[in-house]
Amino acid sequence: MGTTIPLPSEGIVLGIETSCDETSAAVLRGSELASVIISSQLFHSKYGGVIPELASRAHLKTIIPVIEEALAQANVSVKELTAVAATNTPGLMGALLVGVNTAKGLALSLGIPLIGVHHIEAHIFSALLEAEKPELPFLALVVSGGHTMLVIVKAVGVYTVIGKTLDDAAGEAFDKVGKMLGLGYPAGPVVDRISKTGNPNFMRFPRPMIYETSYDFSFSGIKTSVLYYLRDHPEVITTHLNDVAASFQQAVVDVLVTKTIRAAKEFSIRDIVCVGGVSANTALRAALSEEASKTGRRFLTTRPMLSTDNAAMIAMLGALKLEQGLTDTLALSSQARSPLSTIQ
Ligand SMILES: Nc1ncnc2c1ncn2[C@@H]1O[C@H](COP(=O)(O)OP(=O)(O)OP(=O)(O)O)[C@@H](O)[C@H]1O
Ligand SMILES: [Mg+2]
Incomplete structure (x- = not known):
């Protein structure tokens, strides 16, 4: 406990x-x-x-x-x-x-x-604002507009950052790809919404660093891959917008979830907390919750607002x-x- x-x-x-x-x-x-x-x-x-x-x-x-x-x-x-x-x-x-x-x-x-x-x-x-509260030590996946990191929280004020993004933050990737798809700014919530009716397996974008031993992340490669894909297939913006959004989102979610669960296992941490703007993402919440419970862990977050x-x-x-x-x-x-x- x-x-x-x-x-x-x-x-x-x-x-x-x-x-x-x-x-x-x-x-x-x-x-x-x-x-x-x-x-x-x-x-x-x-x-x-x-x-x-x-x-x-x-x-x-x-x-x-x-x-x-x-x-x-x-x-x-x-x-x-x-x-x-x-x-x-x-x-x-x-x-x-x-x-x-x-x-x-x-x-x-x-x-x-x-x-x-x-x-x-x-x-x-922010996770403490909800009724179900994490217990120490917990693993925090911070995914916001400017930051992406995995942090072991041992106490209030005692943290070990075990990994962070080497380039774009997760939210930044959502916003930049959303812009390419013509979804305005900030695009994260729109990508989330339209992905619900899209096919996440329509196009396989890369999952950078997913199996590397370090807990660092890199999202600019996914973004560039979407850019080249749209350059070569401009018609998909009108024919498969939701499918491309869902495929991009799935790549980001796979990387975040795989590395977070691996870290929780390696450091024997039960409670996984996901916070920051991107933690409002429906697919990320669902995947983290499912993978956490598969290994007897708890997934905690705060209300999307x-x-x-x-x-x-x-x-x-x-x-x-x-x-x-x-x-x-x-x-x-x-x-x-x-x-x-x-x-x-
Ligand atoms: N449902 C969602 N799915 C994906 N991304 C989302 C969703 N809702 C918000 N975002 C993204 O979250 C980011 C904003 O989060 P937040 O307000 O925590 O960031 P910030 O304060 O700008 O950055 P930081 O906290 O790093 O200083 C934006 O990039 C936005 O697109
Ligand atoms: Mg913020």
Whole structure:
């Protein structure tokens, strides 16, 4: 049996997330999610990607109304807050600064602790927002727009990264292939949806590094293979769009699931947690769940709405850090980059 993670039992923590293109605030009461508001900056889609300066300006406009709405939905007054947590790394610098400075203002004026939170570490603990919780040690497959890694989580703050992508992140591959298929940005959710009526065996795209002993990943080869296939068979965009999407998705899912299950076996870990935007993917969830149960393991994740960026996970990790006395001063800085391996 694993060890239960000690959950925050009291206090009302406000979480703030502004690292990329979602402005989000959430209220956590003890370890129960009381509210979460996510305002997505949809206007970036017409540029085919996030424009950093526009993201910062949009965060500035929406952060206060989003916090007010989160407090109202939780039926909590600002004076009842016992701590405030904000993403301070990694992310777009201007965007991070909006959330961190708002959190500093609240901490200073209310006289409550401030906690800076690592965005990827917070994705990992998004699994604790659900009723069925992982036990330690667990294996986390982090699959998001900017990251793909396998992490052994031994305790809050104690991690071993056993593998990561050498090039594109899984979400990036979904977005780039989706763009080639004319599905807009971000394309992950659309690829997921149309793949449901597609044939995953229509075309066999490569499964890079699937049987290599290392736990690293590489997704740019799959993307290039789709590119060449579409160049040579442009007609499939109209005749077999769903089949090509499903075939691409199957290649990514096969690699992720095969390596994750192998790692769980090698390190004798029972609980497998999948988090980050791509963990919302229906095929990935189904395959991980099936393969985990075949070997007597548990597959855990969070609800799809909390797979992508949100402040509920920031409040959760903030509360867990607060339990450990890990608070920050008003000198808390924002950093565009900081690998998870540096947190220990
Ligand atoms: N159902 C889905 N299937 C596949 N991919 C998905 C799905 N839903 C979202 N995604 C992908 O998830 C990514 C966004 O995830 P997330 O919000 O966690 O990433 P990010 O915050 O941009 O990156 P990071 O967390 O690495 O900084 C996008 O690439 C999007 O296409
Ligand atoms: Mg994210």
